[in-house]
Amino acid sequence: MTSANPRFDFSIHATDDKARTGTIRMKRGEIRTPAFMPVGTAATVKAMRPAEVRAAGADIILGNTYHLMLRPGAERMARLGGLHNFMKWDRPILTDSGGYQVMSLSELTKLTEEGVAFASHLDGSKHMLSPERSMEIQRLLGSDIVMAFDECTKNGVSRDEAAKSMERSMRWAKRSRDGFDSGHEHASRAALFGIQQGSLDEGLRKASAEALVEIGFDGYAVGGLAVGEGQEAMFATLDFAPGQLPADKPRYLMGVGKPDDIVGAVERGIDMFDCVLPTRSGRNGQAFTWNGPVNIRNAKHAEDQSPLDAQCSCPVCATWSRAYLHHLIRSGEILGAMLMTEHNIHFYQQLMAGLRAAIAEGRLAAFAADFRARYYARD
Numbered sequence: 001m002t003s004a005n006p007r008f009d010f011s012i013h014a015t016d017d018k019a020r021t022g023t024i025r026m027k028r029g030e031i032r033t034p035a036f037m038p039v040g041t042a043a044t045v046k047a048m049r050p051a052e053v054r055a056a057g058a059d060i061i062l063g064n065t066y067h068l069m070l071r072p073g074a075e076r077m078a079r080l081g082g083l084h085n086f087m088k089w090d091r092p093i094l095t096d097s098g099g100y101q102v103m104s105l106s107e108l109t110k111l112t113e114e115g116v117a118f119a120s121h122l123d124g125s126k127h128m129l130s131p132e133r134s135m136e137i138q139r140l141l142g143s144d145i146v147m148a149f150d151e152c153t154k155n156g157v158s159r160d161e162a163a164k165s166m167e168r169s170m171r172w173a174k175r176s177r178d179g180f181d182s183g184h185e186h187a188s189r190a191a192l193f194g195i196q197q198g199s200l201d202e203g204l205r206k207a208s209a210e211a212l213v214e215i216g217f218d219g220y221a222v223g224g225l226a227v228g229e230g231q232e233a234m235f236a237t238l239d240f241a242p243g244q245l246p247a248d249k250p251r252y253l254m255g256v257g258k259p260d261d262i263v264g265a266v267e268r269g270i271d272m273f274d275c276v277l278p279t280r281s282g283r284n285g286q287a288f289t290w291n292g293p294v295n296i297r298n299a300k301h302a303e304d305q306s307p308l309d310a311q312c313s314c315p316v317c318a319t320w321s322r323a324y325l326h327h328l329i330r331s332g333e334i335l336g337a338m339l340m341t342e343h344n345i346h347f348y349q350q351l352m353a354g355l356r357a358a359i360a361e362g363r364l365a366a367f368a369a370d371f372r373a374r375y376y377a378r379d
């Protein structure tokens with residue numbers, strides 16, 4: 001990392017059909033794409049030290065505005081030197097806008113043109129999130145990639161409701177842009193992404209993309225997917241949505257996903273992902289492997305001396321058996337959560353590295369076919 005690093009620069013090194021591989025260069029370091037961002041909800045990727053997250057191959061992590069504004073609080077975080085200094089992760093951090101979690105986790109949510117009024121799920125205290133306040137909080141946290149404040153349109157709403165929701169999100173996108181730009185010092189070293197909405201509707205998605213491009217952003221997220229529509233509908237939307245966004249900017253699919261979701265989305269032109277699955281599932285005893293998900297709680301692993309994944313290069317697979325992990329998870333031991341998480345984070349990063357190499361060498365279709373054949377095979 002040198003002082004010569006740009007604020008934000010995205011270069012595409014190779015394409016393979018709709019897929020791309022490249023590098024985002026930022027002040028705090030480079031992000032190789034397609035990239036998977038481990039989720040550090042409460043200023044920690046749960047059960048992992050920052051050095052272990054980095055050792056797994058992660059170039060960037062995600063922080064949650066909603067959780068951090070409630071605890072420890074954005075102003076307190078700023079007094080403590082910002083999120084990077086607080087948790088000791090010195091590479092890029094993307095923060096979400098808080099909008100999605102405010103509407104899914106908090107109580108007494110009141111949505112108006114101004115923003116969202118809500119009560120904390122922790123202590124019932126009253127708060128307000130608006131585009132301006134979301135930009136201010138993400139600035140106080142010291143975010144590198146700031147997400148515009150939007151409404152994640154619920155799955156299954158009418159086209160009329162989806163249109164009204166998308167149009168409000170586009171007005172909020174403009175207010176987010178203005179709010180971000182008003183933080184001059186932070187705006188000179190951070191980036192701002194807009195978020196496309198429009199549910200599963202091609203016309204609404206197109207209108208949303210055009211509104212965002214008119215405002216202008218460093219990158220563009222496809223929002224409002226992975227909200228219960230299922231993989232088939234998500235892929236059908238990804239058949240057109242990424243192509244509506246600028247080809248020379250990163251495209252980020254928010255909240256996705258399972259390994260097979262990621263492979264299919266990369267094939268459709270997505271560059272960035274985040275998801276709680278590798279961490280949350282790991283703590284619950286689910287490992288992701290090249291041969292599909294493994295439930296380590298299952299009795300068949302009780303005397304299995306093989307590793308979680310014979311092909312995995314992580315420290316867990318190099319050292320401990322399925323039998324030991326089975327014992328730890330069944331016993332509720334903290335180390336079980338730590339080791340399962342470490343493997344899963346490594347697995348996701350190995351998957352991304354495999355995808356990047358396949359795109360660079362023009363063999364993504366074969367890589368994806370081989371991945372699916374093994375991942376969906378059940379023994």
Ligand SMILES: [Zn+2]
Binds near residue numbers: 309314315317346347
């Ligand atoms: Zn492993």
